[in-house]
Amino acid sequence: MALNKPKIVILGAGYGGLMTVTRLTKQVGPNDADITLVNKHNYHYETTWMHEASAGTLHHDRCRYQIKDVINQSRVNFVQDTVKAIHIEERKVVLAGGELPYDYLVIGLGAVPETFGIKGLKEYAFPIANINTSRQLREHIELQFATYNTEAEKRPDRLTIVVGGAGFTGIEFLGELANRVPELCKEYDIDRSLVRIVCVEAAPTVLPGFDPELVDYAVHYLEGKGIEFKIGTAVQECTPNGVTVGKKDEEPEQIQSQTVVWAAGVRGHPIVEEAGFENMRGRVKVNTDLRSPGHDNVFILGDSSLFINEETDRPYPPTAQIAMQQGETVAKNIGRLIKGGGQLEEFKPDIKGTVASLGEHDAVGVVYGRKLKGTPASIMKKVIDNRSLFMVGGIGLTLKKGKFKFF
Numbered sequence: 376m377a378l379n380k381p382k383i384v385i386l387g388a389g390y391g392g393l394m395t396v397t398r399l400t401k402q403v404g405p406n407d408a409d410i411t412l413v414n415k416h417n418y419h420y421e422t423t424w425m426h427e428a429s430a431g432t433l434h435h436d437r438c439r440y441q442i443k444d445v446i447n448q449s450r451v452n453f454v455q456d457t458v459k460a461i462h463i464e465e466r467k468v469v470l471a472g473g474e475l476p477y478d479y480l481v482i483g484l485g486a487v488p489e490t491f492g493i494k495g496l497k498e499y500a501f502p503i504a505n506i507n508t509s510r511q512l513r514e515h516i517e518l519q520f521a522t523y524n525t526e527a528e529k530r531p532d533r534l535t536i537v538v539g540g541a542g543f544t545g546i547e548f549l550g551e552l553a554n555r556v557p558e559l560c561k562e563y564d565i566d567r568s569l570v571r572i573v574c575v576e577a578a579p580t581v582l583p584g585f586d587p588e589l590v591d592y593a594v595h596y597l598e599g600k601g602i603e604f605k606i607g608t609a610v611q612e613c614t615p616n617g618v619t620v621g622k623k624d625e626e627p628e629q630i631q632s633q634t635v636v637w638a639a640g641v642r643g644h645p646i647v648e649e650a651g652f653e654n655m656r657g658r659v660k661v662n663t664d665l666r667s668p669g670h671d672n673v674f675i676l677g678d679s680s681l682f683i684n685e686e687t688d689r690p691y692p693p694t695a696q697i698a699m700q701q702g703e704t705v706a707k708n709i710g711r712l713i714k715g716g717g718q719l720e721e722f723k724p725d726i727k728g729t730v731a732s733l734g735e736h737d738a739v740g741v742v743y744g745r746k747l748k749g750t751p752a753s754i755m756k757k758v759i760d761n762r763s764l765f766m767v768g769g770i771g772l773t774l775k776k777g778k779f780k781f782f
C-alpha cells in the first residue's frame with residue numbers, strides 16, 4: 376500500500392459530483408489516491424425532475440436513489456454530512472460532524488434560489504429546489520384544495536397559485552400543474568373554473584432566449600389549459616397573503632394567493648462565496664481545465680461554476696447537461712495530476728439541445744439543431760431523463776427509475 380496517498384474530496388453528489396466520482400474510480404487506482412464523497416443526504420435526487428415532485432405528478436421517491444447503489448463502495452468513502460465551510464488556505468473542509476483535509480477538492484454543491492432582494496420572497500414563496508422543498512410544496516397545494524370546502528366563507532386565495540418566472544423551471548412546473556389541478560379538483564369537489572394559475576414574468580417573453588415558434592407553442596398550450604400569463608411584469612413583493620406585481624410605470628396589482636412559487640433563477644451555493652473564491656452571484660468563473668483561478672488543486676463544476684462560451688462571450692446557463700460533462704473532465708484532470716499524465720484537458724461543452732416539458736405528454740425543444748414539439752419532444756425529454764440515469768448508474772438504475780411511459 377502506498378503511504379501518504381493524495382486525498383481527493385468531492386463535495387455534493389449531484390449531477391457533477393456523481394459523474395466525477397463514478398469516472399474517477401476508473402482514472403485512479405486504489406493505491407493512487409483516497410476518494411471521499413460528501414453529501415447532505417444518503418440519496419441523489421434528480422433536480423431536473425423536481426417540478427414533477429413539486430406539483431405531485433411524480434412521487435418524490437421516483438426522483439431519487441441511494442448514493443451507495445451507484446458508487447464503488449470499496450473505492451469511495453461516502454460521508455453523509457453537511458458541508459459548513461471550506462478553508463482554502465488550510466486545505467480542509469468543515470462539516471457539521473467534523474473536518475476533512477484534502478489535497479484535491481471538487482466542489483459540486485449546486486445552487487440556491489436567487490430572490491434578487493425582492494421583499495418577502497425568501498420568507499413566503501416556495502422554491503423548487505430539492506426533495507424537501509418539493510414535498511412541502513406538493514403537500515401545501517393539496518392542503519389548500521382540501522381546506523377550501525371545509526370553510527364556510529370560501530377563500531379564492533386558496534385556489535390561486537402564482538408562479539414567479541417563465542423560464543424553464545417555471546414553464547415545466549406550470550405544465551405539471553395543468554395536469555395536476557384537474558385531479559385535485561376532482562378529489563376535493565372543486566369546480567376547475569374556481570382555480571386561478573398565474574405566471575408572472577419580468578422579461579418581455581416566456582422562455583427568454585428560446586426559439587420564438589416554440590415559445591408560442593408553449594404559451595398557447597398552457598393558456599389552453601387555463602394558465603394566465605403576465606409578461607413584462609415583475610413580482611415586487613411577496614407577503615403571507617400573496618404578491619404585488621406590476622409593469623414598469625403602471626399601478627401595481629395585488630394578487631391574493633396562498634401559494635406563491637418562485638422559479639425565477641438560481642445563484643451558486645453560499646459556501647462557495649463564503650470560502651473567499653472570486654465569484655459572480657455565487658458562481659466561480661473557472662479556467663478551461665475547470666480549476667478555480669489561483670487554486671491549482673480545486674475544481675469547481677455544475678451550478679457552482681461559471682463557464683464562458685467563447686462564441687458569445689457569455690456564461691453557459693447552468694444545466695445538468697453541462698454539470699455531467701464537467702464531471703467527466705474533472706475526473707480525467709485529477710487522474711492526470713495524480714499520475715503526472717501531462718497537460719490537463721480543456722473542457723469543451725457538447726450542447727446536444729434543450730427540451731422543456733409541458734406536463735407528461737407534451738414538450739418543446741431543440742435537439743441537435745432540430746425543433747421538436749408535442750409528442751416527439753415529450754419522448755425526447757424522457758430519453759434525456761433516462762440518459763442521465765444511465766450515465767451514472769448504467770442499465771440497472773435506468774430500468775429501476777427510468778421513464779418508459781411514452782404516450
Ligand code: FAD
Pocket residue numbers: 386387388389390391392413414415416419420422423424425426456457458459483484485486503504543544547644646676677678679693694695696697698730
Ligand atoms: P445538483 O445536482 O443540484 O447537486 C448538488 C448536490 O449538493 C445535492 O446532492 C445537494 O444535496 C448537495 N449539497 C448541497 N449543499 C450541501 C451541503 N452544504 N453539504 C453537503 N451536500 C450539499 N438542467 C438540464 O440540463 N436540463 C433540464 O431539463 C433541467 N431542468 C430543470 C428543472 C428544474 C425544476 C430545476 C430546478 C433545474 C433544472 N435544470 C435542468 C438545471 C439542473 O438541475 C442543474 O443545473 C443541475 O442540477 C446542477 O448540477 P450540480 O451537480 O451543480 O448540482
